[in-house]
């Protein structure tokens with residue numbers, strides 16, 4: 405089993421992910437993506453968009469503002485209930501999320517329940533707790549010059565979809581069922597961010613709100629759930645690492661009639677990767693009530709009208725990235741030496757090929773390698789060049805960043821026009837003409 409430290413260390417040394425504001429000593433709960441991390445993240449987000457939006461006829465995209473009218477969060481219940489149970493150790497004054505330091509309790513845990521569990525402070529080991537306070541997880545800011553004009557950074561992308569439902573129906577009028585998809589940043593003022601990019605204060609979501617006739621919700625729930633599994637497999641995750649948790653009624657949001665968490669076996673344990681929830685007409689109903697605008701959908705032809713019900717597949721981008729990296733991370737042995745490689749699918753790797761001249765002080769090799777490099781770049785785009793160190797070192801580096809094929813131009817190339825193509829996973833080498841790549 406891969407260890408968390410191995411992933412963090414690889415991400416750092418190869419330029420995937422760094423601590424946010426690293427140069428100033430860091431900023432808790434924030435992470436910055438380097439050149440390779442951006443490339444991987446973008447490919448994953450694009451693959452999701454293609455799978456759910458471009459390859460389907462019933463899905464449409466939206467991209468809403470991060471700062472929204474505060475009424476949005478009143479109507480959605482976030483102002484009232486987007487809370488975490490905050491508890492303070494009276495000995496060392498460290499603060500924690502009660503449901504994260506006690507075993508087997510939900511975020512609805514009460515002070516009495518918590519105190520009965522005999523939890524010791526993770527910092528000082530003592531057991532002297534404050535009352536549990538509800539801490540709202542939304543980031544506040546103020547808009548314009550008036551400091552009392554409060555707004556929030558969105559804690560989820562979903563409401564940016566719901567608030568545009570009426571715009572979409574009024575302009576495009578898609579047949580029911582249809583889905584609206586959005587990708588983008590969301591913010592959560594975590595009491596104690598932890599576990600690398602798993603629980604951070606600023607993250608990306610990919611969410612779909614799928615609008616259905618309430619009589620058909622179960623059928624669509626099952627289809628979307630199957631689609632989620634299919635997508636995760638396409639991202640390289642193994643079915644045996646993925647588990648469905650049918651969330652019990654008492655643990656579900658009060659409006660949800662069914663929620664399934666899809667969990668993944670991370671190095672930190674089995675944790676939520678994504679969720680799919682049947683949200684009934686809770687959100688559109690709230691918007692209708694608070695805005696006074698009619699959210700009904702009129703079925704074309706028949707005239708049947710109702711507020712559509714909603715099924716929401718929701719995924720955190722960073723949690724998916726972490727699952728992909730943990731699955732791809734492999735250690736093996738080559739010629740008696742330990743090797744680290746990322747077995748990413750070639751659709752996700754930052755680079756598809758690395759091109760090298762065997763020796764960098766032989767101009768004829770360098771010129772030929774440059775020719776091959778230019779040709780492949782024109783064809784594929786994501787091709788890298790490496791003429792540093794010796795060939796063995798170059799291979800190790802490309803293995804670690806997941807480059808599937810390394811191409812070396814040597815003296816035989818000048819004779820017969822073939823290059824060496826070395827495979828990341830098997831380390832086998834074959835000779836082919838570059839134009840056949």
Ligand SMILES: [Zn+2]
Pocket residue numbers: 493494495496497498525526527528529530
């Ligand atoms: Zn303490």
